[in-house]
Amino acid sequence: MAITQQTLAPLAAIAVTKLYGQRAALRDVSFEVPAGELVAVIGPNGAGKTTLLSILAGIQAPTQGSVVAPAGLGWVPQQPAIYSKLTVAENLRLFARLERVDDPEAAVAAMLVQTDLEDRADDQVSTLSGGNRQRVNIAIGLLAEPSALLLDEPSSSLDPRQRERLWEFIGELGHGGTTVLYSTHNVAEAERYADRVLVLADGELLFAGSPRELQAGTDADLDFESAFVAFLHERGH
Amino acid sequence: MRWLLLKDLRILGRSPLLVMLLVIYPVAIALLIGSALSRGPEKPKVAFLNLVPPSENTFDLGSEKIDVSKYSKMFFTAVEPIRVQTRAQALEKVRSGEALAALIIPADITDKLASGLEQPTLEVFYNVEDPIKASFVESTLNAQVAKANDALSDVVTKTAVSYLDLLLKGGQLNLLGQELNVMGLQKAKESMEKADKVLAPGSPQHKELKKAIDYAALAIANLGLSDDVLRTIASPLRVKQTVLKGSRTPLDAFAVAVAVTMSLMFVALLLAAGVLALEREENTFSRLVRGLVSRLGLLLEKIGLAAVCAFGVALIMLCGTGLFISLDFSRVGLWVVALAAGAVGFGAMGVAIGAITREVRTASLMAFLLSLPIAFLALVPSGAVSSGLYDLIGVICAVFPFKSTLQAIDVALNGGDPGMVTPLLHLAALAVGFTAIARLALRRFE
Ligand SMILES: Nc1ncnc2c1ncn2[C@@H]1O[C@H](COP(=O)(O)OP(=O)(O)OP(=O)(O)O)[C@@H](O)[C@H]1O
Ligand SMILES: [Mg+2]
Numbered sequence: 001m002a003i004t005q006q007t008l009a010p011l012a013a014i015a016v017t018k019l020y021g022q023r024a025a026l027r028d029v030s031f032e033v034p035a036g037e038l039v040a041v042i043g044p045n046g047a048g049k050t051t052l053l054s055i056l057a058g059i060q061a062p063t064q065g066s067v068v069a070p071a072g073l074g075w076v077p078q079q080p081a082i083y084s085k086l087t088v089a090e091n092l093r094l095f096a097r098l099e100r101v102d103d104p105e106a107a108v109a110a111m112l113v114q115t116d117l118e119d120r121a122d123d124q125v126s127t128l129s130g131g132n133r134q135r136v137n138i139a140i141g142l143l144a145e146p147s148a149l150l151l152d153e154p155s156s157s158l159d160p161r162q163r164e165r166l167w168e169f170i171g172e173l174g175h176g177g178t179t180v181l182y183s184t185h186n187v188a189e190a191e192r193y194a195d196r197v198l199v200l201a202d203g204e205l206l207f208a209g210s211p212r213e214l215q216a217g218t219d220a221d222l223d224f225e226s227a228f229v230a231f232l233h234e235r236g237h
Numbered sequence: 238m239r240w241l242l243l244k245d246l247r248i249l250g251r252s253p254l255l256v257m258l259l260v261i262y263p264v265a266i267a268l269l270i271g272s273a274l275s276r277g278p279e280k281p282k283v284a285f286l287n288l289v290p291p292s293e294n295t296f297d298l299g300s301e302k303i304d305v306s307k308y309s310k311m312f313f314t315a316v317e318p319i320r321v322q323t324r325a326q327a328l329e330k331v332r333s334g335e336a337l338a339a340l341i342i343p344a345d346i347t348d349k350l351a352s353g354l355e356q357p358t359l360e361v362f363y364n365v366e367d368p369i370k371a372s373f374v375e376s377t378l379n380a381q382v383a384k385a386n387d388a389l390s391d392v393v394t395k396t397a398v399s400y401l402d403l404l405l406k407g408g409q410l411n412l413l414g415q416e417l418n419v420m421g422l423q424k425a426k427e428s429m430e431k432a433d434k435v436l437a438p439g440s441p442q443h444k445e446l447k448k449a450i451d452y453a454a455l456a457i458a459n460l461g462l463s464d465d466v467l468r469t470i471a472s473p474l475r476v477k478q479t480v481l482k483g484s485r486t487p488l489d490a491f492a493v494a495v496a497v498t499m500s501l502m503f504v505a506l507l508l509a510a511g512v513l514a515l516e517r518e519e520n521t522f523s524r525l526v527r528g529l530v531s532r533l534g535l536l537l538e539k540i541g542l543a544a545v546c547a548f549g550v551a552l553i554m555l556c557g558t559g560l561f562i563s564l565d566f567s568r569v570g571l572w573v574v575a576l577a578a579g580a581v582g583f584g585a586m587g588v589a590i591g592a593i594t595r596e597v598r599t600a601s602l603m604a605f606l607l608s609l610p611i612a613f614l615a616l617v618p619s620g621a622v623s624s625g626l627y628d629l630i631g632v633i634c635a636v637f638p639f640k641s642t643l644q645a646i647d648v649a650l651n652g653g654d655p656g657m658v659t660p661l662l663h664l665a666a667l668a669v670g671f672t673a674i675a676r677l678a679l680r681r682f683e
Contacts, residue, residue: 059523075527081520085248097240098529124251140524 009034009068010148010179011056016065018051018203025051027203028065033148033181033196038174040194041183042228044237047200049183050078053152056181072099074146078153078183080137084126088117088136091125092143099144111139114169116162131157138166149173151182155189167193191224199228201237241530241538245512249546260550263503267496267554281374284330284339285318289346296347303392305347315377316340331362338363338374405460422460426453493558494647499612501551501579501646502639506604509543509587513675514600532679536588536672543587544580551576555650564650571649575657579642582664585671586638592678607637615640638667 009032018026025048033039041049054060056067057075082091092111096104112118115135125133134157141149151170155163171193174180184190190197191211199207199214207214215227222230249256287306295304319336321327327339341360349357361378403410407421420428429450436443516522516535526532555572558564587604594600615634622630634640645660647653 054523057523058527071528075524077520077523079520081524083244083248083519083521085251086244090244090247094240094244095524095529098525 010070011073011181012068013052013056014066014068016052016055016062016067018048018055018060019063024203026055026062029200029203029205030065031198031205031208033179035147035179036174036177037195038170038180038193039182039196039198040190041181041198041200042185042187042190043183043200044232046202048203049200050152051203052200053150053181053183057150070146070148072144072146074141074144074149076138076141076149076151076154078156080133082125082133082136082140085124087122087124088112088128089121091136092139095140096143101144107143107145111143114142114165115139116165131159131162134158135162142169146178148179149181151180153183153185155184155186163189187225187228199231201232201235206235206237207231238530238534238538241525241535242542245538245542248512248515249508259504259507259546263500263550264554266503267499270492270496270499281316281337281377282319282335283316283374283378284321284327284336285313286321286324286327286339286341288324288344289342290344293347303347303389305342315381316374328362338378340378401460401463405457422453422457426450426457429453490562490564490651491647493555493562493564494643494650495616496558497551497555497576498579498639498643498646500554501547501576501642502583502608502612504550505543505547505580505583506587506590506608507601508546509539509584510591510594510600510604511587511597512542513539513588513591514594514597517595518597533672533676536592536675536679539588539591540581540584540668540672543584544577547583548576548580551580568649568652571657572646574661575642575645575649578645578661578664579638581668582638582642582671585668585675589671589675589678592675608639611637611639615643635663636667638664641667 011033013029013031016026016029017024029048029052041052043049051060053075054077055062056069057073058069059075083094086094089108089112092108093104096107101107112121115138117132117135117139120128120132125136128136134154138151138154141151149170154170155166158166167189170180170182174195194211196209197207197211197214198205207217211224214231215222215224218227218230218234289305294306295302297303316338318340319330321330321339324341327336327341330336331339339360339362341362343357343360346357346359359382361375363375402408403419403421405422407419407424410417410419429446433443433446433450436446513536516525522535525535530538552572555564555576559566590603590607591600594603611634614630615637617627617630641660641663644655645657645664648655648657648660
């Protein structure tokens with residue numbers, strides 16, 4: 001994961017290819033995310049979104065190419081990565097300590113407020129609903145107030161109100177200079193909450209630009225979601 | 238690291254059923270195995286038929302009176318006799334399984350022994366349905382026959398020596414109720430020398446007598462020696478039994494060592510494999526190794542956790558056992574060292590399992606599947622299988638921590654010669670090896 005190319009962007013992929021045996025999950029993917037930008041990665045199932053995010057997060061090594069990522073990059077995985085036998089607060093406290101957050105208790109309290117889980121703080125995670133688990137999962141990624149953040153389908157199991165809270169919070173982070181890269185299947189979300197979208201399909205980066213540019217590339221009277229589907233269709237996906 | 242350890246302990250604390258199983262199961266298994274090992278075989282039942290008529294139970298061998306029943310009683314210290322009246326009854330007892338063997342003392346035993354020329358034959362019949370018991374009976378009877386042989390040959394030798402003495406020094410001999418006066422070689426030589434003095438030197442009679450006197454002198458000198466020779470033959474070899482291989486630990490104490498090793502193995506293996514696999518099952522593994530803790534650090538934390546818990550369970554078990562079986566509590570320092578080394582060895586093996594399997598259920602299953610055979614193999618005694626197979630078993634045992642742990646704990650509990658250094662070094666090497674395997678498996682399966 002050496003930095004092979006001079007770049008000022010906090011997040012970048014440089015000609016990343018990832019092979020699982022014969023199957024290519026990513027093919028020669030390159031992009032940069034400037035500081036403070038909110039970028040959505042969209043694409044069909046199996047497109048390579050999770051693979052891309054986990055390579056950026058440093059969990060997997062690319063087969064070829066390299067990535068640029070800041071130390072202490074925040075990461076919210078697609079599958080909740082939390083201890084189901086611990087309570088919500090214990091999970092948060094543990095990771096706050098492992099992340100060496102200055103004031104773990106304050107960070108935990110803040111995250112409980114942010115995720116609206118104060119009343120469930122002392123419940124074991126195994127007793128929470130799927131959406132609430134996802135909220136804990138997200139909270140852990142945000143604990144250390146990272147300068148850049150990766151979220152893999154963060155909103156997928158959240159109810160509309162929680163979704164709203166989440167994007168509001170992430171938007172604030174973006175305004176505060178935090179670089180955010182997230183994947184989603186909710187294309188409308190990408191349209192509303194992303195400065196730029198990356199379209200991945202079959203491991204290939206097909207498009208990188210603003211939602212408006214993507215829309216403009218297809219028939220003018222299509223909404224963003226239909227434009228996205230049409231875009232993929234034109235390219236054989 | 239400290240927070241991770243506390244976290245794992247807390248998770249364990251919230252799984253009381255698991256913890257209870259982890260403590261109760263190995264202790265139960267260990268106690269079962271311990272009790273099976275420590276209960277020595279009972280005295281085997283042997284049908285016993287003495288065909289010697291009661292009147293002929295004693296006979297004279299030279300000046301000694303020999304009582305055959307005295308020798309047959311020697312058998313009963315090692316076996317439990319079922320006395321029968323006929324040969325058919327004896328065989329029936331063996332066939333029906335009531336007796337493991339039948340021992341028949343032939344009627345002519347006294348005649349043959351008294352003759353001193355013929356060897357009487359004892360007859361033994363075995364029931365080989367249960368090969369373990371059969372071999373036990375066989376060796377028991379052989380040992381007893383050897384003892385009886387010893388005792389008898391002692392008597393025979395004494396008699397022979399007394400005859401020689403008589404030939405040499407002369408005296409009374411009781412032969413078929415008649416007292417005979419035996420002159421003895423020494424007196425015969427003296428008489429001949431007296432006779433020689435009256436003969437003219439150079440006469441042919443003198444020459445003949447001189448030859449006879451020389452022969453007597455030679456015979457006297459050599460017979461004097463043969464006393465000692467015969468005494469040596471009586472007990473040709475004093476058998477000193479020394480166990481060259483394996484410990485001389487009494488079965489009870491060895492059973493304790495096995496039981497404790499079992500508990501140590503189960504707790505350490507299952508815990509280490511389980512807690513590592515849990516990190517992957519909960520997806521927290523990826524979160525942790527993203528700079529929060531190194532992979533090696535995570536492995537060491539799991540080994541430490543498993544080792545501490547297993548050590549605790551085993552030590553408590555050992556102290557508990559001490560209430561029933563006398564253990565030398567002054568060696569407790571050595572216990573601690575042996576248990577700790579074993580716990581770390583098993584813990585390392587456990588994380589290797591956990592790293593390879595990545596799911597708690599698979600990890601536990603694999604830990605179980607592996608632990609029973611390695612314990613079993615480590616307990617296979619030499620001689621029970623062919624030597625090639627035994628060597629193979631030895632290699633397999635050397636690759637897993639059970640045998641070294643057992644040796645270390647055995648030495649710690651009961652003392653013993655090779656000492657603890659070798660098994661401890663072996664365990665350290667295994668711990669490093671398994672940790673390396675675990676570390677590689679973590680990379681391989683990412
Ligand atoms: N560990 C793995 N071993 C083998 N193949 C894998 C592995 N992880 C992912 N893949 C393959 O790589 C491709 C991309 O998977 P990835 O999870 O990145 O897709 P995704 O875009 O996140 O999909 P989704 O929208 O369903 O989450 C898929 O074809 C998948 O089968
Ligand atoms: Mg995905």
